Amino acid sequence: MISTVILQAAGGSSTLTTIVPMVLIMVVFYFFMIRPQVKKAKDHKKLVEELKKGDKIVTTAGIHGRIADMNETTFLIEVEGGVKIRFDKSAVSLDATKAAAAPKA
Secondary structure, eight states, rough: OHHHHHHHHHHHHHHHHHHHHHHHHHHHIIIIIIHHEEEEEEEEHHHHHOOOTOOOOTTTTTTEEEEEEEEEEEEEOOOGGEEEEEEGGGGGGHHHHHHHHHHHH
């Protein structure tokens, strides 16, 4: 009877030893994967909101241009030769105006 009680007590701790590593894995996953992605998305949203007409930008496709016009969801970008292309705001990857003004280290 005592051996049964000892085996039951040992069985209870084995579930704890399997749950703790799983919780630790989820915590590490959150801090190394999810949290940085949320921060990056928030920074990109702030970048797009701060853009104004006349700013030089680079799109995710690598197209360099100047914002000629903008509305709620899109930019009209003027590239070399006076060609104008309409892009979605989410396609902006870099504000070249701020990048050029940033001090070189």
